[in-house]
Amino acid sequence: MTAAQAHSAAELRTAEPAGPPWHGFGRLLQAEWTKIRSVQSTVWSLLAFVVVAVGFSTLIATVISHDWNAPGNHPNHAELLADPTAVIFGAGLGLGQLAICVLGVIVITSEYSSGTIRASLLAVPKRIPMLAAKALVFAAIDLVASAVAVFAVFFISTAILRSHVSITLSQPGVTRAVIGAVVYLTVLGLFALAIGGLIRHTAGAIAIVIATVIVVPPLVGLIPGTIANHVHGYLPTVAGQLVAQTSQQPGDVTSGWQGFGVFCAWTAVLLAACGWLLVRRDA
Amino acid sequence: MLGRVNRPGNTGAVGRGTARGQTPGLIEAHELTKRFGDKVAVDHLSFTVEPGRVTGFLGPNGAGKSTTMRLICGLDRPDAGTAAIGGLAYHQLARPLATVGALLEARSAHPGRGARNHLLFLAQTQGFPARRADEVIDLVGLRDAARKRVGGFSLGMTQRLGIAAAMLGDPRVLLLDEPGNGLDPEGIRWVRTFMRQLAAEGRTVLVSSHLMSEMSVTADHLIVIGRGKLIADASTQEFIQRSSERSVLVRTPDPARLRKLITAEGGTVASEDSADGVASLAVTGIAAPRIGELAASASVVLHELTPRVASLEEAFMELTADSVEFGDASAGAGGANRGAR
Numbered sequence: 001m002t003a004a005q006a007h008s009a010a011e012l013r014t015a016e017p018a019g020p021p022w023h024g025f026g027r028l029l030q031a032e033w034t035k036i037r038s039v040q041s042t043v044w045s046l047l048a049f050v051v052v053a054v055g056f057s058t059l060i061a062t063v064i065s066h067d068w069n070a071p072g073n074h075p076n077h078a079e080l081l082a083d084p085t086a087v088i089f090g091a092g093l094g095l096g097q098l099a100i101c102v103l104g105v106i107v108i109t110s111e112y113s114s115g116t117i118r119a120s121l122l123a124v125p126k127r128i129p130m131l132a133a134k135a136l137v138f139a140a141i142d143l144v145a146s147a148v149a150v151f152a153v154f155f156i157s158t159a160i161l162r163s164h165v166s167i168t169l170s171q172p173g174v175t176r177a178v179i180g181a182v183v184y185l186t187v188l189g190l191f192a193l194a195i196g197g198l199i200r201h202t203a204g205a206i207a208i209v210i211a212t213v214i215v216v217p218p219l220v221g222l223i224p225g226t227i228a229n230h231v232h233g234y235l236p237t238v239a240g241q242l243v244a245q246t247s248q249q250p251g252d253v254t255s256g257w258q259g260f261g262v263f264c265a266w267t268a269v270l271l272a273a274c275g276w277l278l279v280r281r282d283a
Numbered sequence: 284m285l286g287r288v289n290r291p292g293n294t295g296a297v298g299r300g301t302a303r304g305q306t307p308g309l310i311e312a313h314e315l316t317k318r319f320g321d322k323v324a325v326d327h328l329s330f331t332v333e334p335g336r337v338t339g340f341l342g343p344n345g346a347g348k349s350t351t352m353r354l355i356c357g358l359d360r361p362d363a364g365t366a367a368i369g370g371l372a373y374h375q376l377a378r379p380l381a382t383v384g385a386l387l388e389a390r391s392a393h394p395g396r397g398a399r400n401h402l403l404f405l406a407q408t409q410g411f412p413a414r415r416a417d418e419v420i421d422l423v424g425l426r427d428a429a430r431k432r433v434g435g436f437s438l439g440m441t442q443r444l445g446i447a448a449a450m451l452g453d454p455r456v457l458l459l460d461e462p463g464n465g466l467d468p469e470g471i472r473w474v475r476t477f478m479r480q481l482a483a484e485g486r487t488v489l490v491s492s493h494l495m496s497e498m499s500v501t502a503d504h505l506i507v508i509g510r511g512k513l514i515a516d517a518s519t520q521e522f523i524q525r526s527s528e529r530s531v532l533v534r535t536p537d538p539a540r541l542r543k544l545i546t547a548e549g550g551t552v553a554s555e556d557s558a559d560g561v562a563s564l565a566v567t568g569i570a571a572p573r574i575g576e577l578a579a580s581a582s583v584v585l586h587e588l589t590p591r592v593a594s595l596e597e598a599f600m601e602l603t604a605d606s607v608e609f610g611d612a613s614a615g616a617g618g619a620n621r622g623a624r
Contacts, residue, residue: 024410031407038400039393115390118358119401119448122385123408125357125374130408282359 028124028133035116036137041106046145049099053149054156057092061157068164077165083246084167085177088157089150093181093244094214096149100142100185101209104192107138109202117283127279131197135271139190146185154178173246180243180256187260187267188213191236194270198277213237229253236266301382305370308334308455308487310355314364317350317511324350326511327364332489334455337482339502339519340491343603347511348491349387352458356385368456380409384449385458391445394434398425398444401433405451419447438465446474456487463497475501495596499523509603523598531566531574534587538562541585544577545569561586 036042064080064087067073080087111117124130158167169175192209199205212235220232232238233253240263242248243256254262301307310332317325325347332338342348353359355366357373365372368383376382392401402416420429423443428436433444442465449457459478463471478501482488492498498505498519505522507515515522532555535541541564542552550569554562566574571590578585 027407027410031404034400034404034407035393035396038397038404039395041395110393114393115388116393116396116401118387118391119405120408121358122356122383122387123380123405125376125379280360282353 025129025133028129029137031123032130032133032137035134036107036141039110041110042103042141045099045103045106046141049096049103049145050149050152052099053092053096054152055092056095057088057153057157058160060091061088061160065160065164080161080165083249084158084165084171085154085174085181085244085246088154088167089177089181089244092153093150093185097185097188097213098210100146100189101192101213102206104138104142104189105196105205105209106202108134108193108196109200109205112200113202121283128275131271131275131278135190135193138193139186142189143182143186146182150178150181150185171246176256177244177246180245180260184240184244184260184263187240187263188237191263191267191270194267194274197274198270233259234262236263239263239266302367302370302375305367306334307369308485309369310456310458310487310489311367311370312351312355312364313366315351315354315361315366316363317347317354317359318362324511325354325361328508328511328513329364330506330513330516332487332506333504334487335482335485336503337478337488337490337501338504338506339498340489340506340508341495341498341599342491342493342508342514344493346508346603348493348508349460350511351508352385352387352460352489352491355458356383356387358387378409378452380405380411380452380454382452382454383456383458384452384454385460386442386445386449386462387458387460388445390441391448392433392441395432397430397432398436398447399429401444402447402451405448409452411451415451419450422450423447439467439470442466443470446477454486457481457489459488459490461491461493463492463494471497495599499596507599507602514602523592529567530591531569531571532587532589532591533564533566533574533578533585534561535564535578535583535585536561537583538564540581541578541583544581544583545574548573548577550574563587565591 064076068077076087111120120130121127161167167174169178192205195209195212196202196205199208217232217235217238220228220235223232229251230253239254239259242252242254242259245252245256248255252259312328312330315325315328316323328347328351340348340351350359354361355368355373368376373379373383392398399416399420402419403413406413406415417429420426423446425440425443425447428440433441436444442462446459446462449459457478462474462478466474475497478488478490482503490498490501502519504518505515506513507522533541538554538557545552545566548569551567553565553567555565556563569577571588575585575588577583578588
């Protein structure tokens with residue numbers, strides 16, 4: 001080795017970038033935030049979610065209000081009085097949640113389809129911290145968007161229905177149900193993200209999530225018997241949505257928070273499986 | 284254009300990203316093995332890559348070059364064997380991008396994301412300041428496209444973005460998988476100069492290619508693999524010399540006497556053609572100066588005496604053809620070259 005080479009090698013050693021040891025989870029949160037905000041599909045999905053949820057709920061509330069005195073409408077009134085949030089949230093959030101499912105999936109599958117996952121894992125080779133940061137950042141965004149949508153849906157719908165029925169946050173179970181809807185949608189995003197991370201292909205993962213959320217529950221519900229009834233009650237989103245009801249309904253297998261716990265458990269298991277496979281599979 | 288890059292973050296700690304007692308920047312592969320189904324992509328591959336020079340990683344398509352690089356970077360898990368950088372496995376590196384810069388596949392950025400944001404998030408994972416993203420964008424000449432979405436990039440621009448990402452942490456080790464892909468001649472020359480400069484700065488540069496001609500002007504050292512196995516590990520010069528028999532073209536009007544002189548010295552002579560009483564001979568086994576001396580001592584007239592060196596391309600074809608045709612016979616050639624190191 002020549003003197004010049006020795007000099008440059010020494011220079012490299014002393015000039016090695018240092019800083020604090022690599023334990024900064026905050027950096028990963030910052031990086032995941034940059035990833036999410038710098039892709040337009042994220043913004044559009046969130047916008048679609050809020051617009052669909054608010055728009056559809058407003059439509060339903062307007063129709064209910066308009067037809068209030070139409071003959072044969074009394075069963076609807078009874079349902080509205082018994083469980084006002086289930087009716088208010090049912091249509092708008094039921095549809096809007098699909099946007100959350102899609103977003104949760106593409107937040108992770110787009111890394112695979114675009115090849116970004118290689119850059120991400122070269123930067124964070126321990127992998128699990130990357131997944132944890134991604135899940136946390138997405139959950140936070142999902143929480144904010146869900147809160148905006150849910151409160152908008154609630155206040156707009158109750159305002160439209162005010163002349164016929166008074167629904168306020170101070171009534172028993174209503175605040176719990178509103179907050180329940182927000183946290184349900186937040187965990188739903190993580191549920192979709194976990195399945196996206198397991199399947200790693202956008203179309204396949206979206207198909208599975210949508211099937212789990214809206215196709216499987218009614219089919220299982222068709223099966224007669226108590227066992228089928230319990231299976232139905234413990235399906236992820238069936239259990240998870242109970243927390244957005246004002247009061248417990250006769251057919252419910254669990255209470256609202258219990259059901260939400262079941263949904264969280266499903267999500268936690270799927271996220272754990274996602275992380276377990278992430279460190280074991282070739283990227 | 285290739286000015287020295289500012290180093291990100293603080294400076295001062297010595298040897299971070301290197302295990303105690305290990306050479307910083309040394310890449311070591313030990314018995315690396317990777318199977319995909321029943322196909323063995325990398326087969327008990329061992330080699331080291333030294334800092335301070337450009338090491339060409341050669342092999343025909345499908346030889347296992349990319350897989351080996353992915354194994355070194357921890358993107359794929361080896362079925363057996365280890366890979367280390369400065370004595371550490373990739374996932375043990377404190378801040379990997381500050382030690383290793385890798386350009387593995389051109390497509391590693393989201394098409395809907397701007398080039399700068401791609402580099403920004405990578406910088407953030409390592410705690411590098413945001414200005415590093417701008418610095419490497421300037422380094423690769425992408426300033427005008429920094430805010431544009433990667434989806435609209437040409438292959439050459441994507442490749443430059445990949446090189447920018449690799450340079451983000453000003454790493455001492457660079458792994459570049461076919462960096463010239465998609466670049467125009469000017470871009471290829473730029474990459475070549477760039478790699479040579481990085482090596483001159485004392486960095487480790489491992490660059491894969493299936494183009495021998497490119498490596499002959501870029502690489503100081505060559506690691507050649509075929510079917511996942513090591514075929515040769517030698518300096519570029521040595522590789523050409525040892526891989527292909529050299530011959531000397533001799534033109535003389537007196538071939539019979541010259542032939543006798545050469546065969547007496549242990550050389551072999553093949554007639555190529557003769558015209559106007561002057562014969563062209565291809566002589567092997569004796570160097571050109573000695574042939575000249577022999578001819579002079581016997582007063583044989585020579586019209587031409589030209590050493591013919593095989594091109595790297597020919598040497599490579601010969602070696603890999605061996606490995607394909609005879610399988611294990613290639614181990615002999617590889618062994619000979621390894622012995623010569």
